[in-house]
Amino acid sequence: MGGAGITGRTRPTKVKKQASAAKRKRDDVDVEKLEAAVAALEPKTGVYKDFTDLPLSDPTKQGLKSCHFAVMTDIQSKAIPLALQGHDILGAAKTGSGKTLSFIIPVLENLYRLQHIGADAGLGALILSPTRELAIQIFDVLRKIGKHGHMFAAGLLIGGKSLESEREALTRMNILVATPGRMLQHLSQTAAFNVDDLKMLVLDEADRILDMGFQKDVDAIIEYLPKERQTMLFSATQSRKVSDLARLSLQDPEYVSVHAEDKSATPKGLTQNYIICPIEEKMDTLWSFIQASKKSKILCFFSSAKTVRFVYESFRHMQPGIPLLHIHGRQKQGARLDVTAKFSAAKNSCLFATDVAARGLDFPAVDFVIQVDCPDDVDTYIHRVGRTARYNREGRGVLFIAPSEEEGMLKRLEQKKVPIELINVRQKKKTSIKEQLQNMNFKDPAIKYLGQKAFMTHVKSLYLQKDKEVFKLKEYNLEAYAASLGLPGTPRIKFLQNDDSRQKKQASREKIEASEESEEDEVAKAAKPIRTKYDRMFERQNQDVLADHYKNLVRDGDDEAAADDFTGAGATNADDDFMAVKRRIPADSDDDEDFGIDETTDPAIPGGKVVNLAGASQPLVIDSNRREKLLKSKKKLLQFMDKGKKLVYDDEGNPHEVYELENEDDFKARGLPEEQRQKFIEQARQIVEEADVDDKAAAREKRREKLRKRREKERGEQVEASDDDEGGVELPDAGEDLLANFRADAEYSDEDDNEEEAPQLVEKKPKKWFQSDSEDDEGSSKKKRKKSKNARHVVEQPETLEDLEDMAARLLG
Numbered sequence: 001m002g003g004a005g006i007t008g009r010t011r012p013t014k015v016k017k018q019a020s021a022a023k024r025k026r027d028d029v030d031v032e033k034l035e036a037a038v039a040a041l042e043p044k045t046g047v048y049k050d051f052t053d054l055p056l057s058d059p060t061k062q063g064l065k066s067c068h069f070a071v072m073t074d075i076q077s078k079a080i081p082l083a084l085q086g087h088d089i090l091g092a093a094k095t096g097s098g099k100t101l102s103f104i105i106p107v108l109e110n111l112y113r114l115q116h117i118g119a120d121a122g123l124g125a126l127i128l129s130p131t132r133e134l135a136i137q138i139f140d141v142l143r144k145i146g147k148h149g150h151m152f153a154a155g156l157l158i159g160g161k162s163l164e165s166e167r168e169a170l171t172r173m174n175i176l177v178a179t180p181g182r183m184l185q186h187l188s189q190t191a192a193f194n195v196d197d198l199k200m201l202v203l204d205e206a207d208r209i210l211d212m213g214f215q216k217d218v219d220a221i222i223e224y225l226p227k228e229r230q231t232m233l234f235s236a237t238q239s240r241k242v243s244d245l246a247r248l249s250l251q252d253p254e255y256v257s258v259h260a261e262d263k264s265a266t267p268k269g270l271t272q273n274y275i276i277c278p279i280e281e282k283m284d285t286l287w288s289f290i291q292a293s294k295k296s297k298i299l300c301f302f303s304s305a306k307t308v309r310f311v312y313e314s315f316r317h318m319q320p321g322i323p324l325l326h327i328h329g330r331q332k333q334g335a336r337l338d339v340t341a342k343f344s345a346a347k348n349s350c351l352f353a354t355d356v357a358a359r360g361l362d363f364p365a366v367d368f369v370i371q372v373d374c375p376d377d378v379d380t381y382i383h384r385v386g387r388t389a390r391y392n393r394e395g396r397g398v399l400f401i402a403p404s405e406e407e408g409m410l411k412r413l414e415q416k417k418v419p420i421e422l423i424n425v426r427q428k429k430k431t432s433i434k435e436q437l438q439n440m441n442f443k444d445p446a447i448k449y450l451g452q453k454a455f456m457t458h459v460k461s462l463y464l465q466k467d468k469e470v471f472k473l474k475e476y477n478l479e480a481y482a483a484s485l486g487l488p489g490t491p492r493i494k495f496l497q498n499d500d501s502r503q504k505k506q507a508s509r510e511k512i513e514a515s516e517e518s519e520e521d522e523v524a525k526a527a528k529p530i531r532t533k534y535d536r537m538f539e540r541q542n543q544d545v546l547a548d549h550y551k552n553l554v555r556d557g558d559d560e561a562a563a564d565d566f567t568g569a570g571a572t573n574a575d576d577d578f579m580a581v582k583r584r585i586p587a588d589s590d591d592d593e594d595f596g597i598d599e600t601t602d603p604a605i606p607g608g609k610v611v612n613l614a615g616a617s618q619p620l621v622i623d624s625n626r627r628e629k630l631l632k633s634k635k636k637l638l639q640f641m642d643k644g645k646k647l648v649y650d651d652e653g654n655p656h657e658v659y660e661l662e663n664e665d666d667f668k669a670r671g672l673p674e675e676q677r678q679k680f681i682e683q684a685r686q687i688v689e690e691a692d693v694d695d696k697a698a699a700r701e702k703r704r705e706k707l708r709k710r711r712e713k714e715r716g717e718q719v720e721a722s723d724d725d726e727g728g729v730e731l732p733d734a735g736e737d738l739l740a741n742f743r744a745d746a747e748y749s750d751e752d753d754n755e756e757e758a759p760q761l762v763e764k765k766p767k768k769w770f771q772s773d774s775e776d777d778e779g780s781s782k783k784k785r786k787k788s789k790n791a792r793h794v795v796e797q798p799e800t801l802e803d804l805e806d807m808a809a810r811l812l813g
């Protein structure tokens, strides 16, 4: 199991049994008293300040005492009494305000009063956390409070170990702190894992857990859990919808929010500032800030793991004089835990992190939270900044905002009541590290690679940001940003180029369209009154074949008025039945020519038009623009076309209907099929041979002609060359010319020697599909070997169609 159980004392069995029995008796009395005291609580009216004001079991009291927790925080004093009475809770309170104890104490107490203890009792409470680190932290608090006399078996289920090793221990657990993914895995794969008796479900960082990433897992987990249970949701930012609550089957939940009374959404001891920092200045500003705060504990947030790695590696190389750490989701679990432990213990340190460290983590005494990359939304801002100024401590948050992000981001922060003030960076104290980064990129390909990756991921994350009012990709100077990372050039980003080319295409399309509208059109357009969709609708011909809802638009009694109202360009006058308004298909339209369209006027449809499509079984009635458009689509027209007939072509190429074919009896009368086939092949061979003689003669003549022309040309060139060539040798200046010369030489190399075989390419070619192996072996005479040595392998290359036929005829023969 991922964590140690709370139980685990080793005593002789007999003594143990006696002690347990005595304890049970004591507990029974204890439990009854506690039940009564809890029932007597008045959560809404009563004032409960200290933990001692609440009816808690001795082991819990002991645990709180050992941790020196005496006075309750606001959320604790409001939520714990309600939770002890078994209410469902929706708790929202600022970061660092003590939400963890608000659910840990009720979990321990309620299970204790129910005596839901021991392996047989099964799982009594499940606490879900979005990250492993937070789960570990919660488990740690649970262990600290519970280890003074509580007998529950508690476990941590966050993965990282084999399912098998967790399986057995899992079935004995009473309280589990888990990440949703791992919990679901066990629910679906560990048969003996029984959750039917679960009494309490807690979702810490609920808004994150119910978000997209975990939604499916959480929904699936809930399917396994009994509906009758107590459910508690806690988060610093609560933006849950009713649908979420329904999914979780919350019953009349109590809303416990401590934001309402206090105007700001962030802790009192927190000072919040922002600086205007273009992305290309982030590296310099951050470096300078770290240099000026070496005696502090700093937590810096970035938007991607790649940026975290690049900044960590490059700053480390530059020896900043403060221990650097980094954490992101792509690290192994062991490394992440190591980092959180180191940063928790450190006095002065700088941790570069992604949002994996933004929620819930309780690092003691963080002085600064620097949000180097603007957070996706205000909730993320609040969670990040909440890593400092925890539980009445002081702390400071600094947000880096690019000029284009300022307006949008400030608006959103204001909406969520986040008090933040602008401060300026002292330019004198700012040092540029651009050159150092450039050198590093130059010398170390690994750094350069990281830099390129960081650049691309950052740009991609800006591109994918949902809030376009804050993140306007076009406003960032990406070239300068790449240079600020020390990169030799701006990495090419595919999606941006695709976007650009898409836009360019769109623009040029629009341009073409615009230019296609000639001046004449413009004049005509200007002269025409503007026609609306309705005008066009009532201008239609063949209104009697229109859909009913069109007809319904103009009822008998309304006709005239409607005609007046809607008189458009095509309407003649009010007396005319506008259903019969003439509609013209431009006579000069040549669209139809392409499709062999024949237009007539259908007498059955007043003013209507019938188009006879070549090959179509039925004429196509044009009764709407849609149908008219259809005439332009070959594909669509196919459905109106005749499917065609089966025809058989004779030797002269004349088509015949199938029924004209010879019947079976006649065919049989002409002899056996095999004999007929042989006869046919023989006839065909004769025909081919006869044709072959003519074809060969023609081909030879053609080749001779070609050769003659070429020689004439060469002779002419030689004369020209001797005229130009006055001593020097001119080299062909383009590779292409060289290639052309080579080809010509190769093709005709043997031509003079063997006209009959020309053209031949003296070149070894891979064996063709028509060459059998025996062909190669056949006649292993010296002569053949000699020939093959000289000419290697001679393969005819048909040049003309005649050559090809010639070759084919020889092969067939």
Ligand SMILES: Nc1ncnc2c1ncn2[C@@H]1O[C@H](COP(=O)(O)OP(=O)(O)OP(=O)(O)O)[C@@H](O)[C@H]1O
Pocket (backbone or CB within 6 Å): 068, 069, 070, 071, 072, 073, 076, 093, 094, 095, 096, 097, 098, 099, 100, 101, 235, 236, 359, 360, 361, 362, 386, 387, 390, 391
């Ligand atoms: N009653 C208390 N008295 C003293 N310290 C407390 C008390 N309750 C909580 N704390 C301390 O306050 C710190 C913050 O508590 P906790 O982590 O529960 O905050 P949180 O509200 O869950 O924060 P976040 O929203 O960031 O998760 C912890 O270090 C915890 O030990």
